[in-house]
Every structure is written in structure tokens, then in C-alpha cells.
Amino acid sequence: MTELLIKDDHRRAVEALRRSYEAIPPGTPVRLAKKTSNLFRWRDPSDAPGLDVSGFDRVLSVDPESRTAEVQGMTTYEDLVDATLPHGLMPTVVPQLKTITLGGAVTGLGIESSSFRLGLPHEAVLEMDVLTGDGQIVTATRDNEHSDLFYGFPNSYGTLGYSLRLKIELVPVKPYVRVRHLRFEDAAECARVLGEITESKTYEGEPVDFVDGTVFSAREQYITLGVFTDEAPYTSDYTGQGIYYRSIQERSVDFLTVRDYIWRWDTDWFWCSGAFGVQNPTIRRIWPDKAKRSDVYRKLVAYDRRFHVVARVERWRGLRPREDVIQDIEVPVERLAEFLEFFHDKVGMSPIWLCPLSARERWPLYPLEPGKPYVNVGFWGTVRLPPGQIPEYHNRLIERKVAALDGHKSLYSTAFYSREEFWRHYDGETYRRLKESYDPAERLLDLYDKCVGGR
Numbered sequence: 140m141t142e143l144l145i146k147d148d149h150r151r152a153v154e155a156l157r158r159s160y161e162a163i164p165p166g167t168p169v170r171l172a173k174k175t176s177n178l179f180r181w182r183d184p185s186d187a188p189g190l191d192v193s194g195f196d197r198v199l200s201v202d203p204e205s206r207t208a209e210v211q212g213m214t215t216y217e218d219l220v221d222a223t224l225p226h227g228l229m230p231t232v233v234p235q236l237k238t239i240t241l242g243g244a245v246t247g248l249g250i251e252s253s254s255f256r257l258g259l260p261h262e263a264v265l266e267m268d269v270l271t272g273d274g275q276i277v278t279a280t281r282d283n284e285h286s287d288l289f290y291g292f293p294n295s296y297g298t299l300g301y302s303l304r305l306k307i308e309l310v311p312v313k314p315y316v317r318v319r320h321l322r323f324e325d326a327a328e329c330a331r332v333l334g335e336i337t338e339s340k341t342y343e344g345e346p347v348d349f350v351d352g353t354v355f356s357a358r359e360q361y362i363t364l365g366v367f368t369d370e371a372p373y374t375s376d377y378t379g380q381g382i383y384y385r386s387i388q389e390r391s392v393d394f395l396t397v398r399d400y401i402w403r404w405d406t407d408w409f410w411c412s413g414a415f416g417v418q419n420p421t422i423r424r425i426w427p428d429k430a431k432r433s434d435v436y437r438k439l440v441a442y443d444r445r446f447h448v449v450a451r452v453e454r455w456r457g458l459r460p461r462e463d464v465i466q467d468i469e470v471p472v473e474r475l476a477e478f479l480e481f482f483h484d485k486v487g488m489s490p491i492w493l494c495p496l497s498a499r500e501r502w503p504l505y506p507l508e509p510g511k512p513y514v515n516v517g518f519w520g521t522v523r524l525p526p527g528q529i530p531e532y533h534n535r536l537i538e539r540k541v542a543a544l545d546g547h548k549s550l551y552s553t554a555f556y557s558r559e560e561f562w563r564h565y566d567g568e569t570y571r572r573l574k575e576s577y578d579p580a581e582r583l584l585d586l587y588d589k590c591v592g593g594r
Contacts, residue, residue: 142200149211152194153276153303159191160274169272169582171301190270195242195303198222206309207265212242212302220401228309229397231263235404236433242302246295247551248505250467250515252349252365253310254496255337261293262499263308271300272578291573294504294565296550298586299577313367315374316349316400318393320386321362329360329493330475330514336362337472337495337512349400352493353387357483360493361387365400374399377406379428382418384410384490408433410490411519415439461521463553464488464533469496470546472512481540482518486533492517503569504586505547513546531555550590561587 163169170189195211198219202208203226210219216230217237223229230241234249243249244260245267257263266280269288279285279292292299323329329352336342336350342364349365371394377383383403386393395403407417415436416422423431443449450460464486470478472495482491494515498507507513522533529535535555541548547564548554556564570586 145197145199148194148197149199149304152211155191155194156270156303157274157276160270163190165580165582168584170584171297190301192301196240199304201226201228201309203228206311207306208309209304209306210241211304212267213240214242215240216244217402220398223309224312224398226309227311229312229401230260231257231308231310232260233401234260235402235409237402237405238434241305241307245302245305246292246297248294248549250494250496252351252363252494254494254515255350255512256340256348256497257310258497258499259293261502264289265306265308267292267302267306268304269300269302272298272574272583273580274582275577276303287573288577290500291503291569293502294550295570295573296586296589298583298589299573300583312397313369314397315368315371316365316395316397317368317371318395318400319364320388320391320393321364323360323362324358326354326357326360326476326479329362330472332362333475333493333495333514334472334512336364337497350495352495353384354479354491354493355388355489357479359388362493363387367397368394371396377403378431380420380423382407405433406431408436409492409517409519412436414520459523459526460530462524462530462533463520464522464537465519465552466534466537467515467517467549467551468537468541468546469507469513469515469548470541470544472514474544474546475514475516478516478540478544478546482516482537485536485540486518486522488518488520488522503566506566507547550586553593554591556591558587558591561591 160169171192192213195213197211198214199209199211201222206228208219208223215238216233219230219241220233232249232251232253234244234251239249245264249260266278268276268278269292270276277285277288279289281289288299333350333352336347341347347364348367350362352360352362354360374394374396375381375386377386377399383406412418412431417426417431453461494517496513496515497511498509501509524530524532531553534553538548538555542564565586
């Protein structure tokens with residue numbers, strides 16, 4: 140009965156969304172009216188009306204027998220994981236931050252340490268209901284009349300439509316994860332081992348469930364292996380005083396509950412909580428545990444972005460301005476060492492996150508070669524600009540290097556491609572066909588204008 144009531148609520152939410160869509164005047168760009176975001180493409184607040192998606196934040200059902208779930212598009216992974224773990228299941232790939240939504244991860248891509256085995260979050264989607272730019276609601280699957288939208292939806296960032304309901308695959312879990320941290324002094328050797336694990340799904344002959352890596356310097360990098368286990372001699376807690384990324388350097392073996400493993404990066408926003416003093420033991424002790432989470436830190440960044448507090452203080456101190464360098468890129472595993480050498484030399488930021496992946500299928504707007512090992516490289520922070528350089532100096536260097544290494548760049552953050560470069564990297568021909576089919580009046584933004592133009 141409860142499931143039927145939830146699905147009735149979903150139908151009412153769909154009807155309310157239709158009314159919300161129809162209320163937006165023709166010629167006005169259609170956007171989502173939502174308060175939270177995990178994007179780092181900043182734009183000025185708008186008074187224009189947006190789509191009311193407040194009724195699309197629930198898990199509709201979990202089916203333990205088929206290992207599937209039906210989920211609304213604005214459901215956070217935090218709520219999704221809480222609904223699936225009691226059944227001994229989890230989504231195939233759970234992006235690192237609790238408030239990332241399922242719909243956001245599918246249309247904007249996501250990744251985590253199971254991606255070397257299970258690909259990216261959108262590859263677990265079996266079907267999805269999408270509100271398209273022309274106001275229709277269609278169900279897209281791999282093999283129905285809307286299969287072109289199904290395959291073109293990932294990396295479209297809401298410019299073809301918005302997912303309202305998704306049916307996804309789930310995978311079984313065990314109560315604990317045994318973690319091993321392997322240190323490497325040579326980036327080429329680290330890349331070689333990552334490539335071998337990605338292809339074999341094993342290390343030293345034993346199956347591996349999770350793999351990611353952390354680079355602290357050119358001579359100190361780690362591969363972290365995770366394996367499900369039914370028992371644990373102890374469990375570490377990195378939701379209070381402990382700091383997960385520091386433990387990588389301090390111990391070679393660790394045990395976490397499966398939930399704490401899934402959210403190990405969220406408590407300190409990887410390592411970015413240090414910018415707010417939260418890694419100082421004294422401040423950490425008085426900072427409420429419930430506020431040690433990524434969405435809190437992002438709100439602080441948004442506040443500073445709006446009022447330029449840090450920039451004003453640094454100008455007063457006579458310091459050179461800083462450039463935000465907040466990016467995730469993918470390069471073939473055999474080019475990883477070359478990228479890291481460039482990054483250490485030209486950018487000089489650390490730590491750096493590594494996450495190997497292998498796509499299961501080809502998705503045209505983010506054309507990774509299926510079955511080929513890539514490594515996602517994530518780096519998030521600020522770097523001082525050299526004297527006389529343009530404000531986006533480092534980001535442009537990174538874009539050029541990634542292209543030269545046959546890599547790709549995620550579009551959740553700032554991008555500076557020319558229109559021609561952009562569509563060369565993200566299959567402009569396919570995108571134009573999809574736009575003509577599903578948003579002929581161009582009520583939704585164009586992908587280039589949204590991701591590069593900052594609209």
C-alpha cells in the first residue's frame with residue numbers, strides 16, 4: 140500500500156510539473172527551480188520562473204529480487220543509499236558527495252571507485268521518463284523509439300530534458316569493506332598497476348570491488364583497493380575527528396562499514412574542508428559532526444563567491460590573485476604519468492584524486508571507447524596566477540593538455556573551448572540531431588552556451 144501511495148504522489152508531481160512547464164512564458168529559457176547544486180559553473184541568480192521539481196526527490200521502490208530500484212530524478216544519493224542498503228544492495232556507482240542527485244549524475248556524469256568494473260552511473264539505467272524540451276514526457280530505453288535520447292542523455296546537462304523517473308540496476312553488498320593502501324614512488328608504475336587492475340578486476344590474483352588513488356606529490360602516490368567482507372576486526376570512523384585522506388598515508392590496511400566507505404570522501408569534501416579550518420583539531424572538535432559534509436562547505440564557497448571575502452583580504456595583503464582550478468578530466472591510463480608530470484610542473488596543486496574507469500557502452504556526447512581503461516583525475520582548489528597572466532591561465536593549459544593526450548574533460552565546472560573545439564570533443568553532430576528532435580523550439584539552453592558561455 141505504501142508503494143502505491145508513493146507512486147500516486149509521483150503521478151501528482153508529474154501533473155504539477157506539466158502545469159509548471161506550461162506557466163513559463165514562451166521564449167523564456169526553461170530552468171530547474173532548485174536550491175542546491177554540485178556544479179562549479181557559477182552564474183548570477185535569476186528572477187526568471189523555473190520548473191518546480193520539489194516533488195521528485197523520493198525512492199519509489201526497491202526490488203531485492205530483480206536488484207532494481209525506481210527513483211525520481213531529484214533523489215539524492217544519500218537517500219537512495221539509505222533505501223537500498225537495508226536490502227543488502229547499493230547503486231552500481233555512487234558518486235562521492237551525498238547531495239548529488241541520481242538525475243544529475245545521469246545527465247552530467249558521475250564516477251566512483253566501482254567504475255573500473257561497472258562503468259558510470261548512467262550505464263546502470265534501464266529506463267527513464269524524461270520531460271523533453273518540447274514539453275513531452277517520454278520513456279527512453281536502450282531499444283525503444285527513444286533510444287537515441289537514452290544514449291544521448293548522458294553529458295547533456297539538462298539541455299535535452301530532465302529525468303523524472305529512472306529504473307536502475309543495483310548490486311549486492313556485504314557489511315564491511317577491507318581497504319588497502321599501496322604506495323608508489325613512480326607515477327608510471329602506479330599507472331601500470333591501475334591499468335592491470337582495471338582490465339583484470341583483480342590484484343595479485345584476488346578479486347577487487349573498488350579502486351581509486353590519491354597523489355600527494357610526484358614521489359608519493361597511493362592506490363586504494365576495497366574488497367567487501369562479512370566481518371571486520373574493527374572499523375574506523377572518519378565522520379568525526381578522523382580525516383579519511385590522512386589515513387591513506389598513515390596505515391596500509393583499514394576497515395570501514397559499507398556506508399562509511401561509500402561516504403568516506405563527503406565528510407571533508409575530499410580534502411577541501413581544510414580551506415575552512417575544519418582539519419585543525421581544535422576547530423574540528425567544535426565544528427558539529429552534522430555540518431561536516433560537502434553541501435555545507437559548498438554553501439560557504441558560494442557565499443565567498445558572492446561577496447569576495449577572501450579575494451578582498453588577499454588584495455589588502457598585496458597578494459597575487461588566485462585562479463579556481465576545479466576540474467575532473469579523463470585520460471587513457473597509458474597517458475596518466477604524462478598528465479601528472481605536466482600537472483606537477485605547470486599547476487602544482489595537491490592532493491590529486493585518481494579513479495580508473497572502463498565504459499561498458501559508447502555514449503556519443505562523452506565518447507569514451509568501451510572497454511578501454513581510462514583514469515579520472517580530479518583536482519579542486521585555487522592556484523596563484525603568475526604575474527601578467529589571464530585569469531583562466533591554468534585552466535586553459537589543462538584543456539589543451541587533456542586534448543593532446545586524447546582525454547576528455549567533465550563539464551560540471553568552467554570550460555573555455557571555442558565553439559568549434561567544444562563540438563569536436565562532444566559530438567556536435569549527434570547533439571544537433573537530438574536537439575532538433577526533442578527541443579525544436581530551443582526552450583532549453585544549448586549545451587555549449589550553458590557549459591562554456593555560463594548562461
